[in-house]
Amino acid sequence: MARRALILIEGSHYNGPLYVQAARRLGVHPITLSADPAQYNYLSAENAEAVRVDTDNVDALIRECSRVRATYDIAGITSAREAACATAGKLCRHFDLPGPNPESIEQCCNKFVQRQLLARAGVPVPTYHSATDGREIESYAAEIGLPVILKPAAGIGSMGVRLCRNVDELAEHTTFLLGGKHIWRTSPMILVEEFVQGPHYIAEMMGNEVIAIAEAEFGSPPHFVFSEYSFPAPLRPDEYKSIADVSLSCLRALDLGWGPTCIELRWSHRGPVVIEVNPRMGAGDSQLIQLAYGVDLITEHLKLVIGEECDSRKRHSQTVAMRCLIPDRDGILNWNDDGSRAAAVPGVVDVNLVVQHNTPIVRKGDYRDHLGSVVALSPSLPQAKAIVRRAADLIGWSITPFPT
Template sequence: MAKRALILVEGNPRGLGLLYVQAAQRLGLHPITLSADSAQYHYLAAESIEAIRVDTDDRDALIHECSRLRATYDVAGITSATESFYATVGKLCRLFNLPGPNPESIERCCDKFAQRQLLAEAGVPIPAYRMAENATDVESSAREIGLPVVLKPAVGLGCRGVRLCRSFDEVAEHTNYLLGGKHIWRSPPRILVEQFAEGPYYWADIMGDRVIGIGTGDTGPLPYFVGGESTFPALLTDDEHERIDDVLLSCLAALGLGWGPTGIEFRWTKRGPVIIEVNPRLHGTPTPQLTQLAYGIDLVTEHIKLVIGDEWDLHRSRSQTAAARFLVPDRDGTLDWIGGDSRAADIPGVAEVKFYVEPKTTFIRKGDHRDCIGYVIATSPTLARSKAILQSAVDSITWSITPFPTLGEWNNLRPLTSPQPEKTPDKR
């Protein structure tokens, strides 16, 4: 009898890919990752997961590989832990008659400008926005909207290229960064200029058309939006829950979503909930772990069940609180050492301690999710207790980064390239 397989198009180097692999194995499936560069996903080798090299940007190559695998395996489903390939997954599922998302809806949602247009047409509360393709348009859009504004690529992930600008000098500086060759574009350069929605930050996880839960937290020190601390569930009144749920479900209707997972970010402003972003996927780690610890719902497993045509179970089996903190260095340089994970993990209530880096790693901050070098998760019956446990664990972790030499220091260190006159001895 052919082995049941789950095909994963690409992975995720920061933990979510591993969760999909492990969940597939628990469901009795054989996970197979198709990737242009599987070496970037270290968990594949560590877990002895089958990986096949294929150009995942080439739809015909993917079709050929999936067809070849169907001759050997009972392919139960195709999915991805990466938003960039989720529309491709939808097209493959449609071609091979497997359950999957609507690829057209995914493509519209992943284009932030198209997403804003659809949400605005449906009356969903969003920040004021403009689209720009050059520096002149960016500046005029910022003047029309009014400072401060957020500049972000129209297509992108992980807050790459996203920055808050409080002055027109900052607008010009970041525009030059985005359009001057430093930012890597996966599509023609287009910049979304957006009003900065001020207020507490929240995120919601949705499966199908059901709101699973709402968390809150911070996005780290501005002007960037690097992960900070998250807690789940958020403390909200019944009225606040009702208002938020109405807005969230309006997003699904406006964007044609409602199959599988959706992650939505929003802020509570003077207008109430204002949508910042809708993502047709699960939030990245450690968000799925928070939901499982607090509610007993394994979103990754339930997503895979949907992918392979099984019935999912979204009922809560527990009522706890969970909190997570990203570990983010405050400087660039070489990581000399990092430790304390064992001490932190031994603290009662600590659920997970994860490091993304190893000693002697060269570290350059980029102002996005790649600045995080790890995270800690804690859980308990109360929010106050979970936050206290989390703080104790974070305090147990230490690291040392040697800053890069300054230009003057570097000139003193590097070999001279031309003869230099002898110095007069210092006779002091």
């Protein structure tokens, strides 16, 4: 009988190693198909098989999967990377394997279409317009009222997303998005959105079930770089139910509900307002959920992928908080210690420094700015937050400005 293989389309610097490890625990051989396997350092560290192939070409992927099938029994095909989720769905459909609806994934990844579908279904969303030039952006911003958020209709990790608080910031970011500095993979389309204010929450879903809701905080505006996460979010039962109900409405409106979904919301004067629906697992959230509840979402996702039954029952309930290290300037990063002092703080369970010593830092204003993180467990949320903040302050690092 042929050995079973799991095909992973592209990788992920956050969850990629965990998918490889989970596949092996489930007894399937992980094979990553990537346009550039060398970009994923964990593949060599895990001694994982990888094949170079044009992952934007579905026909090329079908040919490569067919070649793999000559040696292995393909148990499933998936991706930890949002940009490749629809492609993975198309391959699942071609090879008659369990997977999400690729058309639904593509609709969800177009934030303008996503907004339209949610609004039509009565799901609360920010006031929004789509624009393709500076004149439309200026007009819609005036209609909505400053401050507004400008964001590409297609993109991930807050790339190109900015809060514009005045006309100068609006003009500056419009020039950035349309003036050649932002890399577009599709025809340029910009969303001009109301800035919904209030606490930020993230609902992690598996199938049609709300697994957990996190509270999240951002670093300094005008960008949206996460600085802190915590599970469970400090919500009253009625608030939890309201967020859960809205999240499930999103799945119905977008025809999702297979595999993981990550939904971001803000609690405004209107109640929960949906900021974004992502047809994937939140980056880094799987480890926090496993610590908080004993549920390994990546393993449970892969069970669905290979046709097994998913078990997302919570084994326990603990409070977990994560503090992210974010640079406050550009320059050369200098780590003055290895994080061992932070790791020694009671309650800290993980210290992860993801950027190497002497690395040039040029802030992007998105997820790529994270230098590392500290995670702690504690009986209470205020205590967990205090622990990670104290531990983060003990990590010795500095940034030397670039020579003028």
